[in-house]
Structure formats: structure tokens, C-alpha cells
Amino acid sequence: xxxxxxxxxxxxxxxxxxxxxxxxxxxxxxxxxxxxxxxxxxxxxxxxxxxxxxxxxxxxxxxxxxxxxxxxxxxxxxxxxxxxxxxxxxxxxxxxxxxxxxxxxxxxxxxxxxxxxxxxxxxxxxxxxxxxxxxxxxx
Numbered sequence: 268x269x270x271x272x273x274x275x276x277x278x279x280x281x282x283x284x285x286x287x288x289x290x291x292x293x294x295x296x297x298x299x300x301x302x303x304x305x306x307x308x309x310x311x312x313x314x315x316x317x318x319x320x321x322x323x324x325x326x327x328x329x330x331x332x333x334x335x336x337x338x339x340x341x342x343x344x345x346x347x348x349x350x351x352x353x354x355x356x357x358x359x360x361x362x363x364x365x366x367x368x369x370x371x372x373x374x375x376x377x378x379x380x381x382x383x384x385x386x387x388x389x390x391x392x393x394x395x396x397x398x399x400x401x402x403x404x405x406x
Contacts, residue, residue: 273297277361278330280346284371284396286354288364293341294333296388298357300368302326302399326370326395328355334379334387343389347374355393365404371396 278298281289305322335342350373357368376392 271359275360275362277358279356279358280353281356282346282351282353284352284354289354289356290346291341292330292332292343292346294335296331296333298328298330300326300328300357300399302395326399327375328357328372328393328395330391330393332389332391334389343377343391347377347391349374349377352396365402367402368399369402370399 276295276298278292278295279289280292302324303326304324306319307322308317309320310317332343334344352371352373355369355372356364358364359366372393373396374391375394376390378390378392379387380390381387
């Protein structure tokens with residue numbers, strides 16, 4: 268079983284939806300994606316246990332990035348803007364672009380943080396719009 272160290276990952280974004288590749292986002296320190304399905308209750312009077320059926324699925328994520336000069340083609344300010352739509356690609360291993368989590372997203376927020384003892388950072392939040400594709404194409 269293979270494992271993947273965090274420093275090997277990458278994040279790409281394309282400002283057009285439904286794409287198969289994107290621009291590398293530079294200075295990414297982490298990315299995270301979570302998905303869930305709504306549980307619709309189907310319990311009725313007389314039941315002794317609650318019962319549920321699956322409802323709609325959703326997914327969302329964040330990426331934390333070291334803020335760099337906007338002249339950098341892969342910087343936060345060059346690639347992301349609140350309200351933008353596009354396709355995001357999260358790679359556990361940057362050198363293996365067949366293995367990825369990807370899907371169309373809406374950029375819902377960008378938070379900038381500056382700390383006395385750290386470099387300036389940006390956290391980008393996104394909401395999935397449609398299917399989250401998890402490709403684990405091990406060759």
C-alpha cells in the first residue's frame with residue numbers, strides 16, 4: 268500500500284468549468300476536501316428506530332497558500348477571485364496527474380492572514396458544483 272507525503276502534493280485551478288487541466292497554484296501549504304450526503308429521515312409513527320434514506324450529496328474544500336506578489340502567474344491574486352467558477356484539481360502526488368480529486372467549484376471566500384512571526388497567507392474556500400471525481404489511477 269502506497270502512502271503520500273504532503274510535500275509531494277499540488278493544486279491546480281482552471282477558470283473555465285468542465286476542464287481536464289489547470290494552472291499550478293504556487294506556494295500551497297495544504298488543501299482539504301470534504302464530502303457528505305444528506306440523511307433524509309423516513310421514520311413514521313409506530314417505528315422503534317429512526318430510519319433514513321440518502322439525499323443530495325455535496326462537497327467543499329479549502330486551500331492554504333503563502334501569499335506572494337501578484338506578478339507571479341501562480342499566485343492567489345492572479346488565479347482566484349470571489350465568485351469565480353472553474354475546475355479545481357487536488358493532487359496527492361504532483362508528478363502523478365492521473366491520481367487526483369477534481370470537480371467544478373465556486374470560489375466562496377478568500378481570507379488573508381498576517382502574523383507577527385509568520386509569512387502572509389491566504390486561505391481560499393470553494394464549494395463544489397456537481398460531482399467530485401476521485402481518480403486513483405494506479406499504474
